[in-house]
Amino acid sequence: MRWHIHDESEAWGNRWLSVRKLDVEQPDGDRIDYHAVRLKHVAAVVLTDGGQRVLLMWRHRFLTDTWAWELPMGLIEADETPAEAAARELEEETGWRPEELHELVYSQPAAGIMDSAHHVFHATTATWTGEPVERNESDRIEWIPLADIPAMIRRREIVSGITLVGLQQTLLNQLSG
Secondary structure: OOOEEEEEEEEEEOOOEEEEEEEEEOOOOOEEEEEEEEEOOEEEEEEEEOOOEEEEEEEEEOOOOEEEEEOOEEEOOOOOOHHHHHHHHHHHHHOEEEOOOEEEEEEOOOOOOEOOOEEEEEEOOEEEOOOOOOOOOOOEEEEEEHHHHHHHHHOOOOOOHHHHHHHHHHHHHHHHO
């Protein structure tokens, strides 16, 4: 059931993403034109304090014109590991530098149309280094009780896929142990 790519070209791109046109052969032998997005991989951090609260950012996403709580996250640069990018983004966006990161969960949010991978890390200790240097990311940054997360998800106050995956994995890990 493997699909085979015969040709691929860029329809449009910039330094973050590339919209691609592919000549694909399906398992039954049919060849089709297929369009996909190649996007840099993303790293995020679930920073908790003693397992009771999580650090979240209240932000506006202009594309959907919605406000919601999100984890600190960003694109992984070519010279970075996922963990390095996650630590950098946490500090730039919140002013907190993680002491130690542990891989929490890995996902491919839209593997049928986009090749971006999402790497979510967990940190339980961090050092305050000062006000965030990235001033365009969030309206406010708050420590939110983990016990409040399920209700916030139900109310659609948390809708970002990488944030949902990271927080739900954190809650599952608490249940198991």
